[in-house]
C-alpha cells in the first residue's frame with residue numbers, strides 16, 4: 310500500500326471508475342441471463358459459454374478480417390441471436406415447464422459441448438485483440454480512464470437502452486413481457502408463445518454475444534473463462550434481483566466495482582472474494598435481490 | 605358456424621369431456637350451463653386450442669380446427685374471454701388492448717377497433733396508462749372483453765364473465781353481451797347466472813360431468829323441470 314493517504318484514495322477512486330466501466334459490460338452479460346429467466350423461468354447454465362463463443366467470434370473477425378470488435382459486434386450479436394433462437398426452438402423448448410434438474414442437465418450439456426468445441430477449434434491458449442486505441446486514455450479530473458473500457462461501457466449502455474426500447478416500444482417486445490406476465494393470458498389472446506420464447510432466448514443470447522465482443526477489448530479469451538462468466542452472471546442477477554432488467558445492470562456495476570476494489574485492497578487474484586461476499590450478504594439480508602420487483 | 609361433435613378430453617387419466625357435441629349458428633347466443641367442475645371451461649379451452657382433445661371434431665366455418673394451437677384458432681376468428689379474466693397485470697391497459705390485436709387479421713383496423721372499445725368502455729380510456737393489475741374486478745372484466753374484441757373475433761366465447769362482480773357490474777356485462785350480439789357477433793356464453801343467460805339464449809346446453817345431458821332453446825330449458833330444480837332452485 311502507498312504511504313501517502315491522498316495517493317491511496319486516488320488509487321481507490323481509479324479502481325472504482327474502472328470497475329464501473331467493466332461493470333457495464335458485466336451488466337449487459339447478466340441482462341441476457343435475466344431476460345431469459347424472467348420470461349421463461351429457464352436458468353441458462355450455458356451463459357458464460359455463450360459469452361466465450363461471442364468473444365471467439367469477435368476474435369475471429371479481428372484475426373481474419375482485421376475488424377475491430379466494436380465493428381464486428383452487430384454481426385456477433387446476430388450470430389448469437391440465431392444460435393439462441395434455434396437452440397430454444399429445437400432443444401430447450403421441450404424442457405419448458407419440466408422440473409428444474411432436467412433443465413439443468415440439458416443446459417449443462419449445452420455448456421460442456423460449447424466449451425469443448427471452443428477448445429477443439431481454438432486450443433487452450435489465450436487470444437486477444439490489439440486495437441490501435443489500446444493504450445489511449447481519457448483524463449477525467451485526476452482519473453485516467455482506459456479508452457477501451459470507456460468505449461466498451463458506452464456501447465454496453467447503448468445496447469441496454471436499445472433493449473429497453475425493444476421491450477417497451479415494439480409489438481414483439483411487449484408481447485414477450487405479456488407472456489412473462491401471464492402465460493395463460495398470452496395463449497388466450499393468441500400470442501404464439503413458443504415463437505416468443507425462441508425470440509427471448511435469441512435476444513438474451515444476442516446480449517451476451519455483444520457483451521463477449523466488448524469484453525474482448527478488455528481481456529483475452531480462453532475456453533475456461535466460460536465457467537467463471539457463468540458464475541459471475543449468476544452472482545450479478547442474484548445480487549440485482551432475478552428477472553429484473555435494471556437489477557442486472559446495477560448488479561453488474563456493483564460486481565465490477567467490488568472486483569476492482571478487491572484488486573486494490575487485497576490482490577487481483579482474490580478479486581472474486583468481494584463478489585461472493587456481496588452475494589452472501591445479499592442472500593442473507595435481501596434474498597429477492599437489490600432491485601427485484603416481486604419477492 | 606361452430607360445430608363440435610364427439611369431443612373427448614382427458615387430463616392424464618381423468619376424463620373431463622365425454623362425447624360433447626354442440627352447435628352454434630352465426631349470430632346466435634349459445635349458452636352452456638353446468639355445475640362447478642362440469643367441464644365448461646375445459647370445453648371452451650379445448651375449442652380455443654389450449655388443450656388437445658383425445659377424440660372428436662371441432663369445425664369452425666367448415667374447417668376442422670381440433671388440435672390447432674391457440675394462435676391459429678384466434679387467427680381464424682375465435683376469441684375467448686377467459687375464466688378469471690387473465691389480463692396482463694404489469695402491462696398498462698393500453699398495452700393489454702394492443703396485445704389483443706395479436707391476430708394479423710386484426711392489425712389493419714387496430715386503431716378503429718381501439719376507438720370502438722373505448723366507446724364501449726369509457727373507463728378503459730380514462731385508465732389507459734394504468735397497470736391492469738390496479739383495476740377493480742369489474743374494470744378488469746371490461747378490459748378482458750375489450751382485449752378480446754381487439755382481435756376482431758367472429759365468435760366470442762365468454763367463460764363466467766360475471767363471476768365475482770357486483771350486481772350492477774353483472775348487469776353491465778349482460779348489457780355488453782347483448783350489444784355485441786346486436787353488432788353481429790356469435791356468442792358462446794358460460795354463466796353461473798342461469799336465469800339471466802337462458803333468457804338471452806337462442807340455444808342452450810346443460811353440461812354434467814363432462815357430458816351434454818340436455819339441450820334446447822333458451823325458453824325450453826327455462827321451462828324444464830330438471831333445470832329449474834338444479835340451477836334455478838325453483
Ligand SMILES: Nc1ncnc2c1ncn2[C@@H]1O[C@H](COP(=O)(O)OP(=O)(O)OP(=O)(O)O)[C@@H](O)[C@H]1O
Nearest residue numbers: 615618620638639640641642643644645646647687
Ligand atoms: N388443467 C387441468 N388439469 C387437470 N384437471 C383439470 C384441469 N382443468 C380442469 N380440470 C378438472 O376437470 C374437471 C372440469 O373442470 P372445468 O374447469 O372445465 O369445470 P368448469 O365447469 O369450468 O367448473 P367451474 O364452474 O368451477 O369453472 C374438473 O374436475 C377439474 O378439476
Ligand SMILES: [Mg+2]
Nearest residue numbers: 644645646687
Ligand atoms: Mg370454469
